[in-house]
Amino acid sequence: MFALAPARSVAAQQVPQQVAKRAIPGLDASAMDPTVRPGDDFYRYANGAWDRRTQIPPELGSFGSFNIAAKKADADVAEIVHRAATANAPAGTDIRKVADFYHAFLDTAAIATRGTAPIRPLLDSIAALGSKQDLARFIGAHLRADVDPINNGVLHTDNLFGLWVAQDFNHPGQNVASLLQGGVAMPDRTYYLDASPRMAQVRAQYRTHVARMLALAGVASADAKADAIVALETRIAEAHWKLEDSEDPSKGNNHWARADFTRNAPGFDWPAFFAAAQLSHEDSLVAWQPSAITGIAALVGSQPLASWAALLAYHAIEDHAAVLPPTLDREAFAFFGKTIGGAEAQDSRDRRAVAATSDALGFVVGKQYVERYFPPAAKANAQRMVAGLITAFEHRIDALSWMASSTKAEAKAKLQTLRVSIGYPDKWPSYAALVVVPRDAYGNADRVTRFTYARSIAELRKPVDHDMWVMTPQTVNAVNMPAMNALNFPAAILQPPFFDATRADAMNYGGIGAVIGHEISHSFDNLGAAFDSKGRMRNWWTPSDFAHFKASTHALALQYDSYHPLPDLAINGQQTLSENIADLAGITAAYDAFHASLGRRPAPEVGGLTGDQQLFLSFAQIWRTKFREPALRRQLLTNGHSPGPWRALTVRNLDAWYSAFGVRPGEKLYLGPGERVRIW
Ligand SMILES: [Zn+2]
Secondary structure, eight states, rough: OOOOOOOOOTTTHHHHHHHHHHTEEEEEEGOOOOTTTTTTTHHHHHHHHHHHOOOOOTTTSSSEHHHHHEEEEEEHHHHHHHHTTTTTOOOHHHHHHHHHHHHHHOOOOHHHTTTTTGGGHHHHHHHHHOHHHHHHHHHTTOOOOOOOOTTTOOOOSSEEEEEEEESEEEEEEETEEEEEEOOOOSSTHHHHOOOOOHHHHHHHHHHHHHHHHHHHOOOOOOHHHHHHHHHEEEHHHHSSHHHHHHOOOOHHHHHHEETHHHHHTTOOOOOHHHTTTTTTSSSSSESSSSHHHHHHHOOOOOOOOHHHHHHHHHHOOOHHHGGSSSSHHHIIIIIIIITTTOSOOOOOHHHHHHHHHHHTTHHHHHHHHHHHHHOOOOOOHHHHHHHHHHHHHHHHHHHHHTSOHHHHHHHEEEEEHHHEEEEEEEOOOOTTTTTOOOTOOHHHHHHHHHHHHHHHHHHSSSSSSOOOOSSSSTOOEEEEEETTTTTEEGGGGTTTTOOOOOOOHHHHHHIIIHHHHHHHGGSSSSGGGBBBBOOOOOOOHHHHHHHHHHHHHHHHHHHTTTTTTTBBOOTTTTHHHHHHHHHHHHHHHHHHHHHHHHHOOOOBBBBBHHHHHHHHHHHHHHHEEEEEEEEEEHHHHHHHSOHHHHHGGGGGHHHHHHHHHHHOTTSOOOOOOOSSOOOO
């Protein structure tokens, strides 16, 4: 499809003059900066004026297209929750659970009146821990299903370990329990270990924050305990794996027999832990970060019980801050919301109550959401685009000159068995076992985490559920589950600026089409490429194909390593590699699918723009994001995704972008044909 020789160029300055004068129905022409040449900074060309005029709302650390789409979804969800809140539904029904959860969370006066009484029993049980065996039992009893390294990419928990129950990479028909590293409250080991002045400053603020939280909760010797907690967390962080390693399923897939934990990770009473966690019947578990699990276990053995008790108490208080008195809630926000997250003001209690309810009873709210706000036509539209994108991908695989036919056959088998689920799950999860108590915000929060844990543990005794959804329909996002070879496209992402049935197709291909292509291609990124069509972790590549794939992906990692969003911090090309491959393959497949959809007709011009210009501009506009410094730093350090503005620059690897905007050698984003990374 892409010729190496440059196609007919459009003079670069032609496009800006056009867009400066007229509207482009379906795109935000007023967002563009016509003084920037597309080839110098395509993000700013598409979004520069928006960037200058946009203020990040005080309750957020960053703001972009996902927030713009979420604005409508959040308003819809608020209406659903508010309606349930006044419906007076019979006790025990799902709608009544929504109402009771929301009211209890909202009622800060009642929360303030109860003070720290709700958390007292938990703090007392921590204070009563008399031995390292008690400690292991406590940690097991409070293990939560709160991580997910490869679907949602949740790698952080402040519990000492996190549990993930999912399809076994070695035996795809069954589920397995994975244990992940945890134990630190700040988002990643770098916050504890990075030597930069900025991080040293964050750490000083953190130490003060920990002491304040303890004091506000009435814990004695808060200052001395804060020192011990930060010191212990720092030791834990030293044992932790880096994010780029934790993200890699081939490094994480370590099956340990349950009995081997004691031998491989001495210092921790594993039998007591497994019994309390209801995991004693598992013959083997996955130790996702083996050396970290060994390191943490050794610290349990070597560090004083009193330090561990202080750490557990602090984490318990921090985790429950939202449902404890406002002084604690505000202090938690001051550090985690402001210093770490970059927000300036806390969101309203009502909006937080709606969000907490939508998290806790996600698929109850989600079912209402799709019934009210997701028309069948939207699903049909998305299904048509998915089919087009899959075909485009298939043609790309066929056309790859470097790939052997045996590798192609397995790649195509993966495409053919891909399970694509749009809008909402076919089967709705049951919330029958979840008890929601009126006026008990603290208890409700705890019951939800226990309910989620019980549901995960129950999955261990069942065959893999291929219809399972890992995102709620009201989430503005999409996900590929690489081992399951399955995609979820929640209803809430099928709206502007990603999708709008009334605008030109080119814009939808550059928007939701690129998102669909992104998710499909995760099955073929550096992680997806490790699983075969059955979900087994297996190298299905010929050695020379895999070497070619590695070389191309390495070139892409280097490209992103060269971007410096902050003066002292670059994008980590390895940490973001999977997402960057998916962006590149996604826009490439979307471009192909758009052209295939045209048949032999020319693309209609809109606002003086060609079809290709519309497609690439739409792509750049879905990545518009503004950051405050802490939020940008956190994303760079703790996230697998490159920040939005740099994702827009993916286009510099596509020949069609050069011809669409007349990009020439010497312009800042220009790459010679041989330097453009082509993976799929
Ligand atoms: Zn992705």
